[in-house]
Amino acid sequence: MQITVKVNGVAHTHDVEPRMLLVHFLRDVLNLTGTHIGCDTSQCGACTVLMNGKAVKSCTVFAVQADGAEITTIEGLARDGQLHPVQEGFWEMHGLQCGYCTPGMIMTAVDLLQRIPNPTEEQIRHYLEGNLCRCTGYQNIVRAVQYAAEKMRA
Amino acid sequence: MAVTKLFGASVKRREDPRLITGRGNFTDHIRLPGTLFMALKRSPHAHARIVRVDVSKARAMPGVVAVYTGQDLVDKLAPVPCAWLIPNSDLKVPSYRALAVDKVRYVGDAVAAVVAENRYVAEDALEAIDVEYEVLPAIVDQEQATQDGAPQLYDDVPNNIAFHWKLHAGDFDSAWNQAEVKLSRRLINHRLIPTAMEPRGALAHYNPGTGDLTIWCTSQNPHVHRLLLSAVTGIPETRIRVIATDVGGGFGSKIPMYSGEMLASAISRDLGRPIKWFESRRENYVATTHGRDHIQYVDLAATREGKVTGIRVKSYANLGAYLSTASPGVPTWLFGLMLCGAYAIPAVHVDVFGVVTNTTPTDAYRGAGRPEATYLLERMMDLLARELGMDPADIRRKNFVPKEQFPYTTATGLQYDSGNYEATLDRALELVNYQQLRREQEELRAQGRYLGIGFSTYVEVCGLAPSAAAGAMGFQGGLWESATVRVHPSGKVSVFTGSNPHGQGEETTFAQIVADELGISIDDVEIVHGDTEMIPFGMGTYGSRSLAVGGTAVIMATRKVKEKATKIAAHLLEVAPEDVTFENGRFFVKGAPDRAKTFQEVAGAAYLAWSMPEGVTPGLEETHFHDPINNTFPFGCHICVAEVDADTGKVSFRKYVAVDDVGNVVNPMIVDGQVHGGIAQGLAQAVYEYAAYDENGQLLTATLMDYAVPKASMLPRFDVDRTVTPTPVNPMGAKGAGETGTIASTPAVANAIIDALSPFGIDHLDIPLTPERIWRAVQERRG
Ligand code: FES
Numbered sequence: 061m062q063i064t065v066k067v068n069g070v071a072h073t074h075d076v077e078p079r080m081l082l083v084h085f086l087r088d089v090l091n092l093t094g095t096h097i098g099c100d101t102s103q104c105g106a107c108t109v110l111m112n113g114k115a116v117k118s119c120t121v122f123a124v125q126a127d128g129a130e131i132t133t134i135e136g137l138a139r140d141g142q143l144h145p146v147q148e149g150f151w152e153m154h155g156l157q158c159g160y161c162t163p164g165m166i167m168t169a170v171d172l173l174q175r176i177p178n179p180t181e182e183q184i185r186h187y188l189e190g191n192l193c194r195c196t197g198y199q200n201i202v203r204a205v206q207y208a209a210e211k212m213r214a
Numbered sequence: 215m216a217v218t219k220l221f222g223a224s225v226k227r228r229e230d231p232r233l234i235t236g237r238g239n240f241t242d243h244i245r246l247p248g249t250l251f252m253a254l255k256r257s258p259h260a261h262a263r264i265v266r267v268d269v270s271k272a273r274a275m276p277g278v279v280a281v282y283t284g285q286d287l288v289d290k291l292a293p294v295p296c297a298w299l300i301p302n303s304d305l306k307v308p309s310y311r312a313l314a315v316d317k318v319r320y321v322g323d324a325v326a327a328v329v330a331e332n333r334y335v336a337e338d339a340l341e342a343i344d345v346e347y348e349v350l351p352a353i354v355d356q357e358q359a360t361q362d363g364a365p366q367l368y369d370d371v372p373n374n375i376a377f378h379w380k381l382h383a384g385d386f387d388s389a390w391n392q393a394e395v396k397l398s399r400r401l402i403n404h405r406l407i408p409t410a411m412e413p414r415g416a417l418a419h420y421n422p423g424t425g426d427l428t429i430w431c432t433s434q435n436p437h438v439h440r441l442l443l444s445a446v447t448g449i450p451e452t453r454i455r456v457i458a459t460d461v462g463g464g465f466g467s468k469i470p471m472y473s474g475e476m477l478a479s480a481i482s483r484d485l486g487r488p489i490k491w492f493e494s495r496r497e498n499y500v501a502t503t504h505g506r507d508h509i510q511y512v513d514l515a516a517t518r519e520g521k522v523t524g525i526r527v528k529s530y531a532n533l534g535a536y537l538s539t540a541s542p543g544v545p546t547w548l549f550g551l552m553l554c555g556a557y558a559i560p561a562v563h564v565d566v567f568g569v570v571t572n573t574t575p576t577d578a579y580r581g582a583g584r585p586e587a588t589y590l591l592e593r594m595m596d597l598l599a600r601e602l603g604m605d606p607a608d609i610r611r612k613n614f615v616p617k618e619q620f621p622y623t624t625a626t627g628l629q630y631d632s633g634n635y636e637a638t639l640d641r642a643l644e645l646v647n648y649q650q651l652r653r654e655q656e657e658l659r660a661q662g663r664y665l666g667i668g669f670s671t672y673v674e675v676c677g678l679a680p681s682a683a684a685g686a687m688g689f690q691g692g693l694w695e696s697a698t699v700r701v702h703p704s705g706k707v708s709v710f711t712g713s714n715p716h717g718q719g720e721e722t723t724f725a726q727i728v729a730d731e732l733g734i735s736i737d738d739v740e741i742v743h744g745d746t747e748m749i750p751f752g753m754g755t756y757g758s759r760s761l762a763v764g765g766t767a768v769i770m771a772t773r774k775v776k777e778k779a780t781k782i783a784a785h786l787l788e789v790a791p792e793d794v795t796f797e798n799g800r801f802f803v804k805g806a807p808d809r810a811k812t813f814q815e816v817a818g819a820a821y822l823a824w825s826m827p828e829g830v831t832p833g834l835e836e837t838h839f840h841d842p843i844n845n846t847f848p849f850g851c852h853i854c855v856a857e858v859d860a861d862t863g864k865v866s867f868r869k870y871v872a873v874d875d876v877g878n879v880v881n882p883m884i885v886d887g888q889v890h891g892g893i894a895q896g897l898a899q900a901v902y903e904y905a906a907y908d909e910n911g912q913l914l915t916a917t918l919m920d921y922a923v924p925k926a927s928m929l930p931r932f933d934v935d936r937t938v939t940p941t942p943v944n945p946m947g948a949k950g951a952g953e954t955g956t957i958a959s960t961p962a963v964a965n966a967i968i969d970a971l972s973p974f975g976i977d978h979l980d981i982p983l984t985p986e987r988i989w990r991a992v993q994e995r996r997g
C-alpha cells in the first residue's frame with residue numbers, strides 16, 4: 061500500500077506491507093533509529109512518538125494507519141539547534157543513564173506538558189506509567205520533567 | 215591561577231547530547247547493505263527429546279535464504295562456553311549447544327535458526343518449522359531436583375548437582391554447641407529477570423575475502439566476547455572485531471556468551487552476508503539469563519547479649535538448564551565470601567549446591583551473589599533482634615566491625631579495605647528521626663495502622679579484582695583493566711578504556727579524571743570504549759569495577775604520560791626534570807614560574823621530535839594495565855519506612871533513606887543516579903518482581919505485562935546521602951557505586967514490612983511481599 065506520512069516536517073511517500081508497524085516504518089524505511097523498541101506487548105513505551113501532536117506507541121500503530129498523519133520523533137524535537145526544554149531537562153537533571161528508554165520518555169513528557177503545564181510529582185509519575193525505565197528509578201526523570209515545566213512556563 | 219577541580223563535581227554527562235536527540239549508536243541502529251535477518255525457533259517444552267526437525271517447508275518459503283538445525287552446526291560451532299570453573303567442587307559442565315541437538319532442556323532452548331530477507335519473513339518461517347518432541351518430565355525446583363527419582367537433565371550430572379562448593383572458616387560447630395541463642399530458618403531468594411530495556415542482539419558481518427568478522431553486539435565486555443567468539447568459531451582473535459558503543463543497560467545480563475551472537479557469527483561466515491539478529495522481549499525473558507534463585511538453610515549462633523558467634527548456610531542455587539558463562543562463580547565466591555557482612559562473625563560454614571533444572575540459565579544480575587548474602591544476613595539480624603527483644607539498630611551496632619580494626623580480615627578471608635559502619639547508621643537514624651518515628655509507630659498501632667521501619671547495614675565487595683584471586687577462584691581470566699592515553703600533536707587527548715559503560719557515564723567521569731590530571735579542559739579529552747579494534751584488551755564493566763579498576767588504569771596511564779612530558783618539557787626549558795613542576799596544564803621551572811611550556815606545546819614538541827632529550831622516543835602515548843592489590847568494600851545503611859494496610863496487604867512507602875559510603879566520589883550526580891536505580895531494582899525484588907514457573911517449566915512471567923518491572927508510580931522518592939571513607943586501594947580513594955542500592959534495598963524493604971506486621975506475630979515471610987502474600991499471612995494470624 062502506498063502511504064504518505066509527514067515525519068518531522070518532511071513528507072515521505074512509500075509502499076509498505078499492510079502489516080508493517082509504524083515503528084518499523086520509522087526505523088527501517090526512514091532510518092530514524094531514535095525511536096526504540098523495548099517490548100512486544102506495548103508496555104515499555106520506548107517507541108513513543110507524537111502522532112498529530114499526541115503521544116502514541118508506534119509499535120501499536122500500523123504504518124498504514126499513519127497515512128496522512130504528522131509524526132514527530134525524537135530526531136525532530138529540537139528546533140534550529142535548540143534543544144526542547146524536556147530534552148534540556150533530561151540532560152540537566154541526569155534523567156537518563158543508558159538512554160534506551162529516553163526518546164520515548166521524552167516524547168511522553170512533551171505530551172504531558174502540553175496537557176498539564178504544571179504537573180505535580182504524582183501527576184508526572186502517573187502520566188509516565190506507560191514508559192518503563194530500568195536504570196534511573198525515575199527520580200531524576202521526575203526532576204527533568206519538573207525542570208522542563210518550569211522552563212516552559214517562564 | 216585557579217583551575218577548578220573536576221573531581222567531585224556534578225559535571226553534566228557528555229554522552230547525553232546524542233542520547234536525548236535520538237542519535238545513539240545502539241546495535242539495532244546499525245545498517246549494512248545486504249543484511250539478512252535471523253530468527254530462532256525455540257522450544258515450547260521445558261524438557262523433551264528432539265525426535266525430528268523438519269525445516270523443508272520453511273526452506274521453500276520465498277525470502278528464506280537458509281535454515282539451520284543443531285545437527286547442521288555441530289562441526290561449525292563449539293558449545294557455549296562456561297568460563298568460571300570453580301575448583302574443589304566436583305564441577306560438571308555439561309555441553310551447551312547453541313542449537314540443541316538431542317534434547318531441549320528449558321522453554322526457550324533454541325532448536326533451529328532461520329535466515330531471511332527481512333524480519334517479518336524470518337518470523338513467518340519459524341511457524342513453518344515442524345519439530346517433533348518426545349516430552350519428558352520437567353523439574354523446576356532446585357531442592358527437589360536433588361532428590362532421588364527427580365527427572366535428570368543429564369546422564370553425567372547425578373541428582374542434577376553440577377557442583378558442591380564449600381567454605382568452612384572458623385569453628386562453627388563449637389559456636390553452635392555453645393550458643394545461648396540459636397536461630398534456624400529456611401529463606402528463599404527468588405528468581406529475577408534482569409530486563410535491560412534494550413534486549414540483546416547482534417549484527418555479524420563476515421567478509422570471506424579478508425576472513426574478518428565484525429560484530430556489533432549488546433555487550434558489557436567486548437574483548438571477552440571476542441575471545442569467546444574466537445574460541446567457538448575458530449576465527450582467530452586478530453580477525454574478529456567486536457563493537458558495542460551504546461548498550462541499553464545490562465545489569466549483568468550482557469556479560470555472558472549466548473547462542474544468538476554465536477549463531478549470527480557462524481551463519482554470516484557460512485553465507486558470506488551480514489546477519490542481524492535481535493531478540494523480542496519474550497525471547498529476552500526466556501533466553502537471556504536470569505538471576506538470584508537460592509533456597510537457603512541458615513543457622514545463626516549468638517550470645518544472649520546479641521553477639522553473633524557463627525553462621526552456617528546451606529544453599530541450593532538454581533543454575534537453570536545449562537551453565538552460563540559466569541554462573542558457577544556467582545552463587546559461590548560472590549555469595550559465600552560475603553556472609554560476614556558488616557559484622558565481626560568468627561565462624562562461617564557455607565555449602566552451596568549448584569543445581570541444574572529445566573529453567574532458563576541463571577548468571578550475574580546486579581549485585582550477583584551479594585544481594586543473596588546480604589538479604590540472608592540482614593533478615594537474620596532482624597530475627598535475632600526480635601528474639602532478644604533488642605532494637606534492630608542496636609543489634610547491628612553491637613556486631614559491627616569497629617572502625618579501629620580496618621583493614622579487617624574476615625573469617626572468610628577477605629580484607630575489608632576501610633570502613634566506618636557506625637557513622638552511616640548514625641547518619642541514617644538522624645535522617646529518619648528514629649526515636650520520633652518509633653513513637654509514631656506506637657501511636658499508629660494503637661489506631662490499627664501498621665508502620666514498619668526496616669534496616670539494612672550492608673557491606674559489599676566491589677572493583678572485582680585482583681587477577682591472582684580470580685585465578686584462585688577458577689575464573690578463566692584476569693580481573694585487571696587496561697587504558698591507553700593518547701595525546702595528539704594538538705594536545706587533545708584520546709583515552710581508550712577497557713571498561714565498557716552502558717549507562718554508568720564513564721565518558722564523563724573518566725574525562726573528569728584525565729582533565730584534572732593534565733590540567734586541561736574536559737573538552738579536550740575524548741573517552742573511547744566498546745571497540746576491540748581501537749582499544750587494548752579490556753575486561754569490561756560489571757561488579758562495580760569500572761572506576762576502581764578501569765579508572766585507576768586511566769590515571770596510571772595518564773601519569774606515565776605526564777612523566778614523559780615532564781622530561782620533554784625539562785629539555786625544552788633546559789633544566790633537569792627534577793627542576794620542573796607541572797601544575798594546571800603548565801610545566802615550569804621551580805622558582806621561576808614564567809619559564810614555562812604549556813601541555814599543548816610539549817605535546818607538539820613530542821610529535822615534531824626535532825629536539826628530544828637523550829633516550830626519549832617521539833610521540834606521547836602510554837598504556838597501562840592495572841591489576842589492583844585488593845577489592846574495595848563500599849558499605850552503608852539504608853532505612854525504609856513503610857505502612858502496610860492489614861486489610862488489603864497493600865504496602866505504601868513513607869520514606870526511604872540511603873546513606874552510602876563509596877569512598878571518594880568523582881561525580882555525585884552520577885553516583886546518586888546509580889543509587890536511585892539500584893534501590894529501585896532491589897526494592898522491586900522485595901515487593902514486586904518474581905520470575906514464576908509452573909511445574910511444567912513454563913515461564914508464567916514471560917512478558918512485561920506479567921513481570922512487574924516497577925513503573926514510576928510504584929516507587930517512592932529516595933533520600934540519598936553519603937559518608938566518605940576513602941579506600942587505600944587506589945589513588946582516587948573511590949570504591950564503586952553500581953550495585954550498592956540493589957544489594958542494600960531488598961532487606962531494608964522486607965524488614966520494614968515484617969516490622970509493620972509484627973503485631974500480628976509475623977516474624978518472617980518470603981519475598982516478594984505482594985499484597986496477596988501479606989493479606990494471606992494477616993488473615994491466617996487473625997484466624
Ligand atoms: S516497543 Fe512499543 S511499547 Fe514497547
Ligand code: FES
Pocket residue numbers: 155156157158159160161162192193194195196411462463717
Ligand atoms: S535510562 Fe536506561 S532504561 Fe531508562
